Amino acid sequence: MIIRANTMDQETPPAAPAISTWLAQLGKRRETALFVVLIALVACTGIARPQFLNLQNLRDVLLNVAIVGLLTAGMTVVMLMRHIDLSIGSVVGVSAYGVGCLYVAFPHLPVPVALMAAVAIGLAAGSINGALVAIGRVPSLVATLSTLYIFRGADYAWVNGGQINASSLPDAFSKLATGTAFGIPTLVLIAVLVLACLGVYLKSFRGGREHYAIGSNPEAARLAGIHVERRVMVGFLISGAIAGLAGGLWLARFGTVDASTAKGIELQVVAAAVVGSVAINGGAGTILGATLGALVLGVINIALVVLQISPFWQQAIQGALIVAAVTTDTLLARSLAKRMMRKRDHG
């Protein structure tokens, strides 16, 4: 599955100087670059601490990254349109607690029904965000910052100091995280399936391409006959549904859920998307890149633990990485644009 950003996707002139060609190639194949970084990270950590490369550890990495990766994919769809969804952390919290409550009330609920309920909670939240942005014309940063507060506050009022424990969950549900198929945790398989569907949607479907068009130039998209409002609404619905699903999976993975579940995860998710080369100004980015971004951040976090570096360094390193990723991405895109302008001017 090679998916590339739709912008700046031109062949480079063969006569260009070697270094800038290389830079341009790197800029165009950011997924490749990220993949190399990921392999290098795993390899270096593996050489320094051979016990890092055991199956249990890798499974843990995948389980940790699956939920953040899912959320990052949802965020990508929104960020492609120059919007942002800061409310996802609160939606995950509400959905995780909601599904937990369902299991307390109906202990024998089938797992698919529980996950569908999680998605439904997410869809409801997403429709509020989407309506505020598309119909109320509230800037997405303001709208989703507000709903971040409102959903989390509602969660606190609902939970009221209580919590859901793993003992109230049936085995079949917990199996989502502990059970495996072909040696891969079921939870990871669900995440991969959703990511693949989203990737194909963004790459090959008219609706998916419209997300890119809106982010590249909203006015041009409107003039080209795209229903911008409808597409923005769909984007927030996707992001909300994924956050809801992630809430259900969170409950399966951790078993214990209280009102502060997933608090602050939105910044981690934006960080993963930015590291994964999703442009904060819209129009560029892929699900593959976003997932690789989440994987890189997830592997770094576990590598720090394995290398016995103080966990207090984790956040500083993550922050430095985000700044570095934004800087290189923007500078690369700019030099690429400059080269294309030159190419156009000089034939």
Added chain:
Amino acid sequence: MVDIVPAVTARKHTAHLTWEVLLTVILAGSLALGRLLSSVFLQTDNLSNILLDITEISLMALPMTFIIVTGEIDLSVASVLGASSALMGVLWHMGLPMPLVMVLVVVGGAMAGALNGWLVVRLELPSLAVTIGTLALFRGIAYVLLGDQAVADFPASYTAFGMNTLGATFIPQPFAIVIVGAALFGIVLHATPFGRSLYAIGANSSAARFSGIDVGKAKLRLFVLSGLVSAIAGIIFTLRFTSARGDNGEGFELAVIAAVLFGGVSIFGGRGSLYGVLLSLLIVGVLRNALTLVDVSSETLTIVTGLLLLSSVLIPNLVAGWRARRDKRLVAARR
């Protein structure tokens, strides 16, 4: 430039006056609600508490207003507060005298702001992305500096500053800094060429550049200022709670931005006044205090913050939309 700037903002000013009038009414209403809900609400101790609770957020909201007026944003303010607090603890434990510690912390904050400004201005990166990164970076530095430790042995002569009031009034001493700061920032924003140029930058950055405003330099100054003021907020927070910790002020950035936006400053830049922001800070402080007095948990109270923020943008938008539809109907009827 002097001719253009007032022309740009003159018409918008009238629209803003109404928002500030509305805010004043809401503030009066919140005070009345507080009095209704609890008999202790209007006691001087409680009024002191209201002001004390919004001290740091108010301080950080001052430079944030400037930054959002130019159309940028700084999400890293609370992390600078935390890093400053941690740095203060570390330097104090190294045995430096308190005044020197404070100077070094403020310089550190200014440097953090300069990093933001350099990335946004020189490298022309989007400030939203940059400051999400430095939000994590500066908070990370705070943890690296102090881990999960706390430094609490600050001299009593300094920590008393956080508890005493100004003379016989109910105004807490830390809030005096907010009052002085608000006056300074208000004069700069509304009565100096520099302040007016910020509106021009926010309204149309390239037009501002062509009319001779050094946009980059202005923005760089604002980010440095934001870091510096956040460091001061960090010092006050540390002294007030007698505790330097890496996680001090976590999440404050959203409260600061919410207060600025609810105060009528447009997220797109070019509009808003410091007066509105001050009113909005007071409203948030009063409402939170009043509801806390009737035992609403502080986490549930975030619903109020969210609703206020949302309504500050949604209601004007809906009114504008309704007016546009009405005008269209009128025009159609006249034909």
